[in-house]
Amino acid sequence: MSTIVIMSEILNFNNTEFAFSTKSNVELKKAKFLFGILRYGPLTKLGKPILELAFNMRLPVQGLLRQTIFSQFCGGENLLDCKSEIDKLYAKGKVMSILDYSVEGIESETSFDNTLDTLLKVCQFSESQEQIPFLVFKPTGIGRLDIFRKISEDAALSISESEEWGRIRKRFETICEAVSKTDSLKIMVDAEESWSHIAVDRLTEEMMIKYNKSRTVVFTTVQLYLDHKLNYLKTLKGLGDKNHVKVGVKLVRGAYMEKERNRALRMGYKSPVCQDKATTDKNFNDGLDYVLENLDFFDLFLGTHNEFSCEQLVHKLTAHNITSTDDRVWFGQLFGMSDNISFNLAKAGYNVVKYVPFGPIKDVLPYLIRRAEENSSVGSQSSREIELIKSELLRRKELSIKANT
Numbered sequence: 001m002s003t004i005v006i007m008s009e010i011l012n013f014n015n016t017e018f019a020f021s022t023k024s025n026v027e028l029k030k031a032k033f034l035f036g037i038l039r040y041g042p043l044t045k046l047g048k049p050i051l052e053l054a055f056n057m058r059l060p061v062q063g064l065l066r067q068t069i070f071s072q073f074c075g076g077e078n079l080l081d082c083k084s085e086i087d088k089l090y091a092k093g094k095v096m097s098i099l100d101y102s103v104e105g106i107e108s109e110t111s112f113d114n115t116l117d118t119l120l121k122v123c124q125f126s127e128s129q130e131q132i133p134f135l136v137f138k139p140t141g142i143g144r145l146d147i148f149r150k151i152s153e154d155a156a157l158s159i160s161e162s163e164e165w166g167r168i169r170k171r172f173e174t175i176c177e178a179v180s181k182t183d184s185l186k187i188m189v190d191a192e193e194s195w196s197h198i199a200v201d202r203l204t205e206e207m208m209i210k211y212n213k214s215r216t217v218v219f220t221t222v223q224l225y226l227d228h229k230l231n232y233l234k235t236l237k238g239l240g241d242k243n244h245v246k247v248g249v250k251l252v253r254g255a256y257m258e259k260e261r262n263r264a265l266r267m268g269y270k271s272p273v274c275q276d277k278a279t280t281d282k283n284f285n286d287g288l289d290y291v292l293e294n295l296d297f298f299d300l301f302l303g304t305h306n307e308f309s310c311e312q313l314v315h316k317l318t319a320h321n322i323t324s325t326d327d328r329v330w331f332g333q334l335f336g337m338s339d340n341i342s343f344n345l346a347k348a349g350y351n352v353v354k355y356v357p358f359g360p361i362k363d364v365l366p367y368l369i370r371r372a373e374e375n376s377s378v379g380s381q382s383s384r385e386i387e388l389i390k391s392e393l394l395r396r397k398e399l400s401i402k403a404n405t
């Protein structure tokens with residue numbers, strides 16, 4: 001039962017009335033249907049190649065996607081489309097937003113430059129919106145994964161690769177600098193495949209040293225399904241301490257487990273991912289404890305859909321006498337998922353932000369496929385969403401019967 005009492009306030013993740021206050025009955029029924037499909041893994045696996053083929057053959061599937069999976073998990077195709085969604089989240093529940101340009105997997109210099117342009121526009125737009133505290137980007141949105149790998153492995157670069165790396169560094173710095181010049185925006189660097197991490201971490205650390213002097217501008221992401229990341233948190237604390245900067249850190253479990261394990265198997269090294277879910281959970285909890293014990297050095301963003309983890313953080317904040325509105329602590333979920341967590345945490349006064357993905361439908365397809373896979377592979381996630389939606393539909397039905405009698 002997901003109900004806990006905090007200083008006379010009730011945090012109840014089963015409060016569906018509040019969780020779905022932005023959704024009409026029609027929208028809820030559509031979401032229930034969609035999660036019902038996603039719950040069946042084989043259907044999701046089958047859907048992926050069919051969709052890719054349909055796009056390659058230029059079949060008119062965009063309309064269908066827009067009405068279904070896209071509208072569930074994305075805010076829109078552009079900033080203007082997203083505006084009504086983020087306004088709704090804030091007006092109805094004080095849930096804030098991070099606009100996430102979710103074009104993935106296009107490896108060309110033009111696309112990397114376009115991503116930077118878009119990020120700069122998002123920065124300008126977000127600056128004027130009180131409900132948007134962060135920007136976010138994926139390193140592979142501004143540079144090739146293989147260059148990050150080569151730098152991480154200290155491999156020799158050709159002249160053109162060195163120039164390419166120079167352009168990646170420039171893009172990375174341009175966006176961090178732009179955010180640092182705003183009054184209060186912060187920027188989150190997402191984490192991806194572990195073989196890109198050394199290069200990404202070095203760059204992110206450089207940016208933190210440069211821009212986190214007077215406030216926490218740059219946040220790195222630590223995936224705690226990786227054995228060694230607990231130690232990395234200690235390295236980050238040392239970095240903050242030595243350079244007199246605050247370290248922004250987003251803690252997540254990690255989204256690339258299959259890819260990590262497959263690569264390790266193929267290349268014959270030990271997978272860096274924890275051996276099982278229980279070990280990941282322990283690493284995640286230990287990481288969270290470490291950050292909380294050192295909140296003089298860290299700002300924390302907890303990115304999770306796990307209700308127990310969110311409850312744990314609430315308990316721990318209470319135990320540490322940290323108020324719900326303390327701006328060093330943030331909770332985050334993805335748009336279209338776990339509204340029961342986001343809305344009820346925000347109702348209890350916590351800082352809650354939704355990643356709101358956007359981009360042209362065709363280009364966010366890889367993101368949508370990952371969402372579909374996550375909702376079928378995590379098993380209980382789709383079932384939990386369906387359970388909550390059913391309960392809310394029933395509550396509304398009973399209410400209207402009562403009103404009519």
Ligand SMILES: Cc1cc2nc3c(=O)[nH]c(=O)nc-3n(C[C@H](O)[C@H](O)[C@H](O)COP(=O)(O)OP(=O)(O)OC[C@H]3O[C@@H](n4cnc5c(N)ncnc54)[C@H](O)[C@@H]3O)c2cc1C
Binds near residue numbers: 192273278332334
């Ligand atoms: C706001 C937000 C931002 C995010 N940003 C990132 C990001 O930048 N990079 C990133 O990689 N992910 C990111 N994620 C995704 C995140 O890493 C998880 O994949 C996702 O949230 C599911 O984990 P959970 O904590 O929500 O739920 P849970 O259901 O408790 O955990 C599922 C996770 O546990 C781990 N796991 C599951 N089975 C096993 C197993 N057999 N062995 C070992 N570990 C296992 C995996 O990490 C899996 O994703 C983000 C999530 C959110 C909500």
